[in-house]
Amino acid sequence: GQQLNQSPQSMFIQEGEDVSMNCTSSSIFNTWLWYKQDPGEGPVLLIALYKAGELTSNGRLTAQFGITRKDSFLNISASIPSDVGIYFCAGQYGDMRFGAGTRLTVKP
Amino acid sequence: NAGVMQNPRHLVRRRGQEARLRCSPMKGHSHVYWYRQLPEEGLKFMVYLQKENIIDESGMPKERFSAEFPKEGPSILRIQQVVRGDSAAYFCASSQGAGYGYTFGSGTRLTVV
Secondary structure, rough: OEEEEOOOOEEEEEEEEEEEEEEEEEOOEEEEEEEOOOOOOOOEEEEEEEEOEEEEEEEEEEEEOOOOOOOEEEOOOOOOOHHOEEEEEEEEEEEEEEOOOOEEEEEE | OOOEEEEEEEEEEOOOOOOOEEEOOOOOOOEEEEEEEEOOEEEEEEEEEEOOOOOOOOOOOOHHHHHHEEOOOOOOEEEEEOOOOHHEEEHHHHHHHOOOOOOEEOOOEEEEE
């Protein structure tokens, strides 16, 4: 099946720092998405990318759809305490597959 | 709130009992997906359904697990004769169709004692 490798597994950063995480796959996807999951809740969509090479921003978040269609990254600038949570990448080619998540901790 | 509704939020079952998890998709969405999440892990695809049809069940265990999405009413994920290893959070998502983004519910946390 389609495997998504997401890294890093976890990050511990200071408030105000920038964050970068990425996802790679051996398979091509038509769409890359990034979700955030807060404790006890379901994932919430942050950014969706539909074209190879596409770079999209949503506030302090920036994500890119890799040219090869096999990878994507998510950057968070000037982190704040409420950025804490688990970030999942997801690749879609028909149905959707998820990476294992990046657990972000932000220290005030 | 027209979001994806899952119930119950928490479900406790003894080993050997049946668990029934319900999911009502967003209004206008006819595609439903079920995922399982073990503690400290990502989301594992289980099954993809449209009304009255199972489209992809490649992630479903071969035994004890079944899913349906009837013409009327919510989608149901059924786990028969539950075992401790079934303890997990089960998330449902819905979409307008293939290629559209998913909206997730808040999940059902199943605990088998």
